[in-house]
Amino acid sequence: MKKTILLIAASLLLCGALSAQEKVRDPKEKTQYNSVFDLLRAEPGVIIKGDGSGGQMPDILIRGISTNTDQTQPLFVVDGIITDNVTYLRPEDIYSVEVLKDGTSAIYGIQGQNGVIIFRTKSMVEAEKRAEEARKAERKAAREAKRKK
Secondary structure, X not given: OHHHHHHHHHHHHHHHHHXXXXXXXXXXXOOOOOOHHHHHHOOOOOEEEOOOHHHOOOXXXXXXXXXXXXXXXXXXXXXXXXXXXXXXXXXXXXXXXXXXXXXXXXXXXXXXXXXXXXXXXXXHHHHHHHHXXXXXXXXXXXXXXXXXX
């Protein structure tokens, strides 16, 4: 019974993970967007009311109006950090955008009930690459030290 439940849960997670697509932008591509909201308008299923001028967040709809809280705003995650306002992001600094609108947003609980928009910045991607290279160098040094013993 437990194996069956685990198998069903794993298949649901796998199907959900496959349905969400992260759009990675070409780093050499010149941005054609004036704001992060213009970038989001290009995402399928995202409706933006307003332009976000003056530092104000426009109304963003992914899954409509929530029946629990009458909120419309999706959850914003920038480099793994949950935030309420993304007006400070510049389109040329964004590496990828991922919009979660169905069951995949359930990993964020009730906060993700209106959908989730995940941004990864170029600086975070570079930091991840440097950290991975440092880990590889440490492992290589440890292997060589072990061989010398």
